Amino acid sequence: MKKISSLIVLFVVAVYQLFAQFPNSDNNFRRPLKEVLKDIETQYQVKLRISAKDVEGKVLDYADWRFRPGLEETLKNVLAPFDLVHLPDGAPDKFKIEGYRYHLRTVPEAREILDHLAGKYSDKDSWEVRRSALKSCLPEAVRLSPLPQSPGAKPILTPKRKMDGYTVQNIALEVLPGVYVCGSVYQPAKIKGKIPVVLCPNGHFGEGRYNKDIQARCAGLARMGAVAVSYDLFAWGESALQFEPEAHRKSLANTMQVLNSIRLLDYLLSLDYADPDRVGITGGSGGGSHSILMAALDDRIDVSVPAVMMSAIHYGGCPCESGNPIHLCEGGTNNVELAGLFAPKPQLIISDGGDWTANVPELEFPYLERIYKFYGADDLVENVHFPKEGHDYGPSKRAAMYCFMAKHLRLDQSKVFSGDGQLDESTIIIESADQLKTFGANGEKLPANALIGFDQLEEVFQKAFL
Incomplete structure (x- = not known):
């Protein structure tokens, strides 16, 4: 009996060793x-930057069968089962491994998608x-169809601050009950007759709408003769008095930012000196994707200048930009095609060499221009590209925007350019964050009916459609 038991043990050990060397089905x-x-690093002579949380405890079926002669296909085969992707990491032989990013495409993928979309129409009628x-x-995708009823409350306005050639006044507008x-x-500073209106949605730049670049942009437009408004991203700035910062990365943030823009435009166009036939919008980064979306949604907008955002390789990584299924409409779309919805109205695309708009002149802009040509309006769409600049809405980009807005909204660009044609914003005052707040430095003037917390917003939002 002992001999049989010993034989069984030896057999089990032998089988285990065999399976350890040659795994079976x-x-x-x-x-x-x-x-x-690690084997991939050795075999292909590359360096992979890997976060422990992305790989710890994960086991891959048919691991060695996924290897191919090429690195690209091997990485895709190995990473796809775990919703992981590889991205360039500063050198040709370096990559970082991260979670799947739904909003990103490679340049070849972007080109393929644009070609696919272009094949859906060949002329104006199609x-x-x-x-x-x-x-x-789109209205259904952003969850604003039908549009909820406005509370109808008057805006809360601070006294005007007089500057050189313009004034600044802070505003709080109730867009839903308690929101x-x-x-x-x-x-x-002086208003004669009807003047243009320009929405200036903020992007994810440091300091939010208190950022010096957005202040300069709005002040410059005002000096040129327009009424311009900058406003907080949802759950940023004074909106953070009501909603926790994490709420900004909820899909409802996208909905609220569209609703905020619609309500502010409603207010501005109610002013007796506002010209409803001269309405513009311009923003950078997340404000650029919002400009594209608003220009596609709201037919009141006449001129659009999205900066550093129109791209076929990046759809907007924040849920406030792409958390709603706007890019899944009609079998799939992207920010380039959405920008095409604005044709044949005047549109300036601002791009640079330091972010995901680096390929705009060769990749995205020809596609957009083709749509404008359907209307014989290719002279109304332009691209200004700054190959040596990065992701911002700095002076050179503002200068391009000023010229375009002046041309199509009939503004006086001499108010922001010197006699020799150089940008001159020296008369513009950059204010502190506290000076730009409506509810006081510490939120002490927040209205009594203001909601507190994202859960309350969801309840109010649901009731708005009942």
């Missing part, structure tokens, strides 16, 4: 993902069919 050739990635379908889908959007309204 029962364990699916499984190997720890961490080990597989484009109009596509355009109509997309415009019908406020705050911003600052910049107007010409």
Whole structure:
């Protein structure tokens, strides 16, 4: 009996050793993902930057069967089962491993998508069919169809501050019961007759709408003769008095930012000196994607200048930009096609060499220009590209925007350019964050009915549609 037991033990050990060396179908050739990635580094002579949380405890089925002659396909085969991707990491032989980023495409993928979209229409008539379908889908995609009823409350306004050639006045507008959007309204010091209106949505730049570049942009437009408004991103700035910062990365943030823009435009166009036939919008980064979306949604907008955002390789990584299924409309779309919905109205695309708009002149802009040519309006769409600049809305980009807005909104660009044609914003005052707040430095003037917390907003939002 002991001899039989010993034989059984020896047999089990032998089988275990055999399986350890030659995995069979029962364990699916499984190997720890961490080990597989180390093999890839060795075999392909590359360096992979890996976060422990992304690979710890993960085991890959049929691991060695996923290897191919090329690195690119091997990495895709190995990472895809775990919703991981590889991205360039500063050198040709370096990559970082991260979670799947739904909003990003490679340049070849972007080109393929644009070619696919372009194949859906070949002339104005076929484009109009596509355009109509997309415009019908977007309001539902952002969850604003039908538009909820406005509370109808008067805006809360601070006293005007007089500057050189313009004034600044802070505003809080109730967009849903107990929900406020705050911003600052910049107007010409002297108003004669009807003047243009320009929305200036903020992007994810440091300091939010208190950022010196957005202040300069709005003040410059006011000096030129427009009334311009900058306003907080949802759960940023004074909106953070009501909603926790994490709420900014909820899909409802996208909805609220659209609603904020609509309500502010409603207010500005109610002013007796506002010209409803001269309405512009311009923003950078997240404000650029918001400009594209608003220009596609709101037919009151006449001129659009999205900066450092129109791209086929980046759809906007924040849920406040792409958390709603706007890019899934009609079988899939992107920010380039959405910008095309604005045709044939005047549109300036500002791009640079230091971010995801680096390929705009060769990749995205020709696609957009083709749509404008359907209307014989390719002279109304322009691209200004700054190959040596990065992701900002700095002076050179503002100068390009000023010229375009002056041309199409009939503004006086001499108010921001010197006699020799150089940008001159020396008369513009950059204020402190506290000076730009409507509810006081510490939120002490927040209205008594103001909601506190994202859960309360969700309840109010649901009731708005009952």
